[in-house]
Amino acid sequence: MDIINKALEFEQRKLRSLSTSDRVKISREAKALILGLNQIYKEKKDEKIMDIMKRLTTIKRKVEKRLKGHISI
Structure with a gap:
Protein backbone atom coordinates (compact mmCIF):
# COMPACT_ATOMS: atom_id res chain seq x y z
CA MET A 1 0.00 0.00 0.00
CA ASP A 2 3.06 2.24 -0.07
CA ILE A 3 2.37 3.17 -3.69
CA ILE A 4 -1.10 4.42 -2.73
CA ASN A 5 0.44 6.73 -0.13
CA LYS A 6 2.97 7.99 -2.72
CA ALA A 7 0.12 8.65 -5.15
CA LEU A 8 -1.85 10.62 -2.56
CA GLU A 9 1.24 12.68 -1.70
CA SER A 21 12.63 19.42 -16.75
CA ASP A 22 10.36 19.50 -13.67
CA ARG A 23 7.35 18.89 -15.90
CA VAL A 24 9.06 15.92 -17.56
CA LEU A 37 -1.66 1.34 -9.10
CA ASN A 38 -2.97 -0.49 -12.14
CA GLN A 39 -1.18 -3.68 -11.04
CA ILE A 40 -2.83 -3.44 -7.62
CA TYR A 41 -6.20 -2.67 -9.22
CA LYS A 42 -5.99 -5.80 -11.40
CA GLU A 43 -5.77 -7.93 -8.26
CA LYS A 44 -8.20 -6.14 -5.92
CA LYS A 45 -10.72 -4.42 -8.24
CA ASP A 46 -11.13 -1.59 -5.69
CA GLU A 47 -12.95 1.47 -7.03
CA LYS A 48 -10.95 3.78 -4.75
CA ILE A 49 -7.77 2.78 -6.56
CA MET A 50 -9.45 3.48 -9.90
CA ASP A 51 -10.46 6.94 -8.68
CA ILE A 52 -6.85 7.70 -7.67
CA HIS A 70 -1.57 23.98 -26.84
CA ILE A 71 -2.22 24.80 -30.48
CA SER A 72 -5.64 26.22 -31.24
CA ILE A 73 -6.80 26.40 -34.82
Whole structure:
Protein backbone atom coordinates (compact mmCIF):
# COMPACT_ATOMS: atom_id res chain seq x y z
CA MET A 1 0.00 0.00 0.00
CA ASP A 2 3.06 2.24 -0.07
CA ILE A 3 2.37 3.17 -3.69
CA ILE A 4 -1.10 4.42 -2.73
CA ASN A 5 0.44 6.73 -0.13
CA LYS A 6 2.97 7.99 -2.72
CA ALA A 7 0.12 8.65 -5.15
CA LEU A 8 -1.85 10.62 -2.56
CA GLU A 9 1.24 12.68 -1.70
CA PHE A 10 1.85 13.29 -5.41
CA GLU A 11 -1.68 14.71 -5.74
CA GLN A 12 -1.05 17.25 -2.98
CA ARG A 13 2.03 18.80 -4.62
CA LYS A 14 2.00 22.33 -5.89
CA LEU A 15 2.38 22.42 -9.66
CA ARG A 16 3.11 26.10 -10.23
CA SER A 17 6.18 27.76 -11.73
CA LEU A 18 7.73 24.55 -12.99
CA SER A 19 10.62 24.32 -15.41
CA THR A 20 10.44 22.04 -18.42
CA SER A 21 12.63 19.42 -16.75
CA ASP A 22 10.36 19.50 -13.67
CA ARG A 23 7.35 18.89 -15.90
CA VAL A 24 9.06 15.92 -17.56
CA LYS A 25 9.91 14.45 -14.14
CA ILE A 26 6.35 14.93 -12.92
CA SER A 27 4.94 13.31 -16.05
CA ARG A 28 7.23 10.30 -15.70
CA GLU A 29 6.51 9.95 -11.98
CA ALA A 30 2.77 10.11 -12.62
CA LYS A 31 3.06 7.43 -15.28
CA ALA A 32 5.00 5.14 -12.95
CA LEU A 33 2.46 5.65 -10.16
CA ILE A 34 -0.46 4.97 -12.50
CA LEU A 35 1.13 1.76 -13.77
CA GLY A 36 1.87 0.61 -10.23
CA LEU A 37 -1.66 1.34 -9.10
CA ASN A 38 -2.97 -0.49 -12.14
CA GLN A 39 -1.18 -3.68 -11.04
CA ILE A 40 -2.83 -3.44 -7.62
CA TYR A 41 -6.20 -2.67 -9.22
CA LYS A 42 -5.99 -5.80 -11.40
CA GLU A 43 -5.77 -7.93 -8.26
CA LYS A 44 -8.20 -6.14 -5.92
CA LYS A 45 -10.72 -4.42 -8.24
CA ASP A 46 -11.13 -1.59 -5.69
CA GLU A 47 -12.95 1.47 -7.03
CA LYS A 48 -10.95 3.78 -4.75
CA ILE A 49 -7.77 2.78 -6.56
CA MET A 50 -9.45 3.48 -9.90
CA ASP A 51 -10.46 6.94 -8.68
CA ILE A 52 -6.85 7.70 -7.67
CA MET A 53 -5.64 6.58 -11.09
CA LYS A 54 -8.17 8.84 -12.80
CA ARG A 55 -7.09 11.85 -10.76
CA LEU A 56 -3.40 11.17 -11.47
CA THR A 57 -4.16 10.79 -15.17
CA THR A 58 -5.85 14.20 -15.16
CA ILE A 59 -2.79 15.79 -13.55
CA LYS A 60 -0.50 14.02 -16.02
CA ARG A 61 -2.53 15.23 -19.00
CA LYS A 62 -2.43 18.83 -17.79
CA VAL A 63 1.34 18.71 -17.38
CA GLU A 64 1.85 17.07 -20.77
CA LYS A 65 -0.45 19.57 -22.47
CA ARG A 66 1.76 22.34 -21.11
CA LEU A 67 4.88 20.49 -22.25
CA LYS A 68 3.67 19.98 -25.79
CA GLY A 69 2.05 23.40 -26.08
CA HIS A 70 -1.57 23.98 -26.84
CA ILE A 71 -2.22 24.80 -30.48
CA SER A 72 -5.64 26.22 -31.24
CA ILE A 73 -6.80 26.40 -34.82
